[in-house]
Amino acid sequence: MTMGTRIIADLYRDSVALMQISSTVSQLDGVSQASCIMATPANLELLHEAGLLSEDPGALLNEVLIAVEADNDDSLARALDAAEAELRAEPVTATPGAEQSEPLRSVEMALDAHVGANLALIATPGPFATAEATKALHLGLNVMMFSDNVPVEDEIALKTRAERDGLMVMGPDCGTAIVDGAPLGFANVVRRGDIGIIAASGTGLQQVSCLIDATGCGISQAIGTGGRDLSAQVGGRTTIRAMRALADDPDTGVIVMISKPPAPDVAAAILDLAAQAGKPVIASLLGFPPGDATVSGITFADTLESAALLAVAASRDGTQLSFDETVAAPEPARGRKYLRALYSGGTLCYEALSMLGGRFDGVHSNTSYDTTQTLNDPWSSAGHTVLDLGDDVFTRGRPHPMIDHRLRNERLLAEAADPETAVILFDVVLGHGSHEDPVAAMAPSLAQIREEHGDDGPVLLGFVCGTQADPQGLARQKKGLADLGVVLAENNAQAVRTAGGMLEGSQ
Amino acid sequence: MSNLFGAELSVINVGLSQFADPIRAAGNDVVDVTWAPPAHDDAVARALAQLVNHPDIEAANRKAFDRYLSAQPTLTGVGLARDVLSDLGDRTILHSGPPIAWEDMCAPVRGAVTGACLYEGWAGTHAEAETLAGSGEITFAPCHHFGAVGPMAGIISPSMPLWILHDPIHDNTTFSNLNEGLGKVLRFGANNQDVIDHLHWIRDVLGPALTATLEQLGTLELKPLMAQALHMGDEVHNRNAAASALLIKRLIPAALDARLDPDTLSAVVTFINSNDHFFLNLSMAACKSMLDAAHGVAESSMVTAMARNGVNFGIRVSGLGDTWYQAPAAVIDGLFFPGYSTDDANPDLGDSSITETSGIGAFAMAASPAIVQFVGGTSSDALANSRRMAHITLGRNSAFTLPALDFTPTPAGIDIRKVVDTGIAPVINTGIAHRDAGVGQVGAGITNAPLACFSAAVTALAETLQPGD
Known part of the structure; x- marks a missing residue:
């Protein structure tokens, strides 16, 4: 076994691209492990833990480090060369019709080239995400932050700014959303319809939108608020904004709200607003409200399944569909509990x-x-x-x-x-x-x-x-x-x- | 309310390109940002974010850029540094780039300082001159601190004659030394007796002859002449053949009217004619004039100087006073004259990058196909450079247009925010000096301003904003 590293200076590739290259190189003959990373301290630590680094490679933040473990020197050299060739290949920017010109290197540059843009989808490493979102808001763009590891103080600052400027911030850690039929981030391809969803975002939103789709109904908008939006600190800023927007949206007839239990004060404000939406609101707050509390105008659902079915019923003629309680399954073998x-x-x-x-x-x-x-x-x-x-x-x-x-x-x-x-x-x-x-x-x-x-x-x-x-x-x-x-x-x-x-x- | 629903969704995708395809497949417009972490430093990225599209900065930049555009650098005369530079001390030597102490200077600059001490008669021998330079008796300062600029070492001492340019619009005066020609010259650190004798000739013969000539000519606006030169294949930094020819075309009738002594006239005309870079120093002083007009607008993020002292590269920013934001000067990987290589090259040197700061030089490279190979590129590189610089500038200067780009005005007014945000560094055409004093030019090439200067300036500008802005 032999190990080696190579540094590619002044290059940035996103983590997905780097993982793809790592995976391709790992599969080469004679290679047991391979990794391409941006040489941040955290990433270097991971390579140490993986046993791919025996000493400090001396790579800088703006450099890509290739680390390979291989059977022999030939395989090692081949792997390093292959990784470097992949890294140096110009990334394909799939913008049809774009003339052979300068890549768009900033949000501002992109906006200059596409004057009508109205949303920035930000999926950069966490420490840089706030800056990118701030720039987008300053430039008048709505924001979806797919990035996670964003401090809550940043989230509050971004959402306060957005509130002032009449813009929406979805996220951070917003895995998915659907706006005017376009799937953003990790989204399912669902029918369009009149059901609008507000969710912390992620799989709750996906589960409800897919179940709605399965009944033949569809989604008008699906807004991801980020998992902390309904905390006392963030105060439901995006949920409030989304609730108002969906109430005003002529394409939305029913509103579904999905979340972990909100902070009590925030819940009160949101539910007040929801009750005044002028549209049926289904709330699946997973354990909230405790007991049998009711708010007029709002139907509470205790599961995502029931939220989807209640929304479908409201969207149609009120006829309630249902799923079977359980599906047939064999009994577990003895001792398995x-x-x-x-x-x-x-x-x-x-x-x-x-x-x-x-x-x-x-x-x-x-x-x-x-x-x-x-x-x-x-x-x-x-x-x-x-x-x-x-x-x-x-x-x-x-x-x-x-x-x-x-x-x-x-x-x-x-x-x-x-x-x-x-x-x-x-x-x-x-x-x-x-x-x-x-x-x-x-x-x-x-x-x-x-x-x-x-x-x-x-x-x-x-x-x-x-x-x-x-x-x-x-x-x-x-x-x-x-x-x-x-x-x-x-x-x-x-x-x-x-x-x-x-x-x-x-x- | 939000303009998100109902409006046609159009997405700017930042960070993960795979997210673009589903949006496009749904029939929506999406554009990918080729993203890299700004400055590779999240603190700088945050500072930058505060500045992007900030209304105060936008307003300040409009003002600074308008002042730059409306400047009218006009050649008014030639005079000795001690007479025309205000508060220049008796024993002050000006140099190119940001401030630097004698101990830290590179060899070509030290050689030029030594030569200046000999030229001024402050020392009798090279050894005495070097001792004097290190003694603390000589005050060193950047040319820029006196409204002046000089190519390469950029040495200006009290009895050197300077071009005087006045901008009547903003009542600014700027200066540059007179170009010595090629070969063994002070600006590359040469300081033998021939060099000193030539400098004395410039002071005693050329300077007075130009003074007399300019008295006949009256004032000469330089922007129209530079604009014409751009249409004749100059980029007015590394190629000044057309501009120098246009200048002497203006000077000769006036020189004849000045009734110069025939031998003087012959020597002066022969000297100017022999030097295709004669106009360079005027180009630099004109650029300095336009940028000084733009300097000092509070909260403006426009770069008003880029200059190198052979050790460090420094920039100044309109809204950041007289502070230099510096980073180590790069060694240029250019084309070298036969027998020389990168090993012989001094790090980037000279005030001539004031031309790029002002939107010409490499920014106008599309104007100058004749030298694209000399500076190590192709014609399409040249066009691409001129286009790329438009992404980091505040606007375009319609006084200077580029025939090869359908007479598009040159991009001008470098914005520190855009440089850091895009990672596109200002491009500079430059000559390469030998690292040893007095050898001279050993090559030429294209280099980029170091991004660290701009990151530091962005951080500083963010600190000047009021909290809550």
């Missing part, structure tokens, strides 16, 4: 906790929820365990589990190997930005579990969050899972109820 839920979607994980927390004792998670216990070691399950694999602890230095299934595949095998695992529940999230064929990526692990454990193994229970128009195809993904012996639910709430029934039955 615990649920292991491996989510790629954070809101889906939270919904599961809200449904299971009151029903079972000793539910563990890496997501904090008031009736569950925090796992001491998120890498090792205990009792019933419900995990958000998109949590920072799992994504540090690697792609999100919706893009890269390696981490979840490893965890699937680990949970299956535990003789006490009764049910392994997982989500498969489709849409733009997600893995191009997630079931294919999971298939080897799922097949291995079936092969090793047969009918005595844990029950595999999954559901697909997506639409038929998504690039991955809902039907194709579902068939793939069914062929692998996975019990299929229609949505997260149904899957959680099914798992709950199985576990109660086996106790």
Whole structure:
């Protein structure tokens, strides 16, 4: 084995591009590990941890560092050359009709070239995201911040500024949104219709919009507010703005609001506003309001599933559709008694906790929820365990589990190997930005579990969050899972109820 | 309310290019920013963000840029530095670029300082001159601090004759020394007796002859002459062949009218005719004049000087007073004369980058296909440079137009915000001096102003804004 590094000066590539190059180079003959990173201290630390750096390579912040471990010097040199060639290839800027001219290197330059632009979609590394969003607001643009790791003080400053200028800030950490039919970030391809959604953003929004799509109804707008918007600090600034905008939007007939429980003062303000929207409002605040509190004009839904169905009913003639309580599933084998839920979607994980927390004792998670216990070691399950694999602890230095299934595949095998695992529940999230064929990526692990454990193994229970128009195809993904012996639910709430029934039955 | 709904969604995509395709597939307009972290420093990025489209800065820049555009540098005469520079001390030597101490100067500048001490008669030998220069008895200051500019070492000592330019619009006066010609010259650090003798000839013969000639000519507006030269293949920094010819065309009738002594007339005309760069110093002083008009507008982010002392590169900004924002000067990777290489090159030197600061030189490279190869590029590079600079400038100067770009005016008024935001560094055409004193020019090339100067200036400008702005 031999290791080597190479520094490419004065070059910047985004993390996705770098991961793609790393992955291509890793697959070359004779290469055991390869990584291309921007040489930030955090990234260098990751290379150290991965054993790809034995000493300080002396790379600077504005340099790309290639680090390779290979069988011999020839393979090493080939890999370094290949990585450098990929890095130096001019990035393809797919702007049709653009003449061979200077790349657009700043928001301002882009706005000069595209005077009518009205939204900046910002997905830069966190420490730079506030600056990019600030510039966009100063230039009169609405903002969607896909970036995470943005300090809450920055979020407040940005949203205050936007409020002053009549602009909208979606996010930070806004994974998805749909504006006038255009999917932004990780969004599903859904029908257009008259249902407007306000969500913290991420998989809650995706679940509700996909379920609405499945009924034949559609989405007018879907606004992601960022997970902290309804905190006391941020004060619901974007939610308020979105609620007003949807109330005014002639294309929106029904409003759905999805969130973790808001701070009480914020909740009061938002619900007041919602009650005056002049349109039906469905609120799924996952555990809020406590008890049977009611606010006139607002229908509360306790799951994403029910929020979607209530919205559809309001959009149509009031006829309420419903999903079955559970789907048919085999009984867990003797001695198998615990649920292991491996989510790629954070809101889906939270919904599961809200449904299971009151029903079972000793539910563990890496997501904090008031009736569950925090796992001491998120890498090792205990009792019933419900995990958000998109949590920072799992994504540090690697792609999100919706893009890269390696981490979840490893965890699937680990949970299956535990003789006490009764049910392994997982989500498969489709849409733009997600893995191009997630079931294919999971298939080897799922097949291995079936092969090793047969009918005595844990029950595999999954559901697909997506639409038929998504690039991955809902039907194709579902068939793939069914062929692998996975019990299929229609949505997260149904899957959680099914798992709950199985576990109660086996106790 | 938000203009987000109902208006046609049109997206600027920053950071992850894969997000563009679905938006485009949905039938919406989307444009990718080829993003890199501004200055690779999030603190600078934050400072910059506060400045972008800031109403006070926009207003200040309009004012500064208008002042730049309306300046009318006019040649009015020639005079000795001690007579025309206000408060120049008896033993002061001016040099190019930002301030620098004798101990830190590069060899060509030290050689030129030594030569100036000999020229002034302050020392009898080279050794005495160097001792004097290091003794603390000589005051060193940038030419820029006296309204002057000089190419390469840019040395101006009290008894050197200077071009005097006056801008009647803003009542500014600027200066430059007289070009010595090519070969062994003081500006490259040469200081043997021939060099000193030639400087004495410039003082004793050329200077008075030009004074007499200009008395006949009256004043001469320089912008029209430079504009004409741009249409004749000069970029008026590294190529001044046309401008020098246009100048002498104006000077000769006046020189004849001045009834100069025939030998003097012959020597002066022969000297000017032999030097295609004779106009360079006038071009520089004219650019300095336009930029001085723009300097000192509070909160303006317009660059009003870029200059190098052979060790450091410095910029000044209209709204940031007289502070220099500096970074190490780069060694230029250009084309070298036979027998020389990068190893022989001194780091970037001279005040002549005032031309780029003013929107000509490399910014007008499209005007000068004749020298694109000399400075190491192709014609299409030249056009691309002129186009690219438009992305970091406040506007265009319709006094200077580029035939090869359909008479588009040259981009002018470098904005520190745009430089840091785009990472596009101002481009500069430059000669390359030998790192040893007195060898002379060893090549030429294209270089870029170091971005660190602009980052530092952005941070400083952000600090001048009132909180809550």
